[in-house]
Amino acid sequence: MQGKPRFGIDAPTLVLGFAIGGPLLLVLGCVGNRVLPSALAGTMIGTGAVMATEAVLMTLSSLYGKRILLRRMVDALGLHGDEKALDVGCGRGMLLLETASRLPRGRVTGLDLWSTRDQSGNAAEATARNAELAGLRERVQIDTGDMRHLPYADASFDVIVSSLAIHNLPTETDREQAVHEIARLLKPGGQLALLDFRHTAHYVQALREAGLDTRRSWPQFLMFPWVWVVRGRKA
Template sequence: MQGNIRENTQNRASDQPRFGIDAPGLVLGFAIGGPLLLLVSLTGWFALVPPLMWTMRCTGLVLCAEAILMTLSSLHGKRRVVRGMIESLQLRGDEQVLDVGCGRGLLLLEAAQRLPHGNATGIDLWSTRDQSGNAAAATHHNAELTGVAGRVRIDTGDMRQLPYADASFDTVVSSLAIHNLPTETDREQAVREIARVLKPGGQVALLDFRCTALYAQTLREAGLVVQRSWPEFRMFPWVWIVRGRKAAA
């Protein structure tokens, strides 16, 4: 009996979509480095040098806290913020939506669930440095588990050169993706591409923890009416959301 309960629990867990941990290498480094610093600071030699001992302990505690907060943000906080961002778009349900840097599909699938008569497209280069287990196959699997695979398309491509025609999408979204590009020029190019593929009257929402002032300025230069939110503290590091709307034709 207990074996059956355990098996059923494991099956239910495997039926849930999984979206990975953001910046897994950084989180792992914090999770290893923090306890290691605390352990080393407890050795007898460092007790003879109090300033160094307390510096190591404080640094170790900070690293441990950052590892915990970043993990909780990936597993819980980001989901709440992303859900609220999609809800704020007030989708009709028949739009064409693009998620730039879709990763394993958290934002993409939140949108797809609100598109009974539309479609959601995700594009990514599938870097596992930026998200654990990042792969097109994982995103397809999550779409199947969520029940929206029939209205989700997943592409491989560079956000600096989106493989879509001008004015292809009613809405373009992105979460924690554009900042990963190596230079400011690259990030500006990605945001210009987002504006290019957006239909007249369409809307954009870009969530990130840095570079959002640049995103807002680039969208304004592309002719969109733009607002940048207050910081959202349910994620760590905290994030801003840049929202914009393209003028109607």
């Protein structure tokens, strides 16, 4: 197999909408500046500029900023190389493979429901291909499942990671259930790192209720929208 892994764009429908709608509003606002009320034309131009800028920033975030932050997040785990790890909501595998690259004697499982709304081209086959292209397929297991009902035994993993996944659950109850499931699967002494742009304070609260020593980072501005990293360790 030839080529490099491709990890797609996060929230592709939203990015596409901004990429089309932003320039369109800019053009309409500029063209209609002479016939439309100045306030309306100005609003169209301003909104279009914001949407176009967000499309660019979100694309750069998916392609570059996220990769840098995930690498730093995995580095901070201080892995020994023989851990058993889980990536919850692994998507096309950027964090999955970043983790696998640190586990020459270990193994990482990636689990997802494979929603293409959340990531372009999201599919188990795409993740497997990326693992092959990265030369890490033998270290990776790919499963399909719901993070609210993780299909693994208690205390199964030394390390659990997740990136931009838990916020996709529709209610606070769902998200709390997923976080409690993550805590259930962690071995005593195990650690986790969850990156997200919403609800991270609730993740911290739920993990502390589950008995984990937990902290949240300062906002990280290499991604757009900016994100936080929640870290925890099980006693």
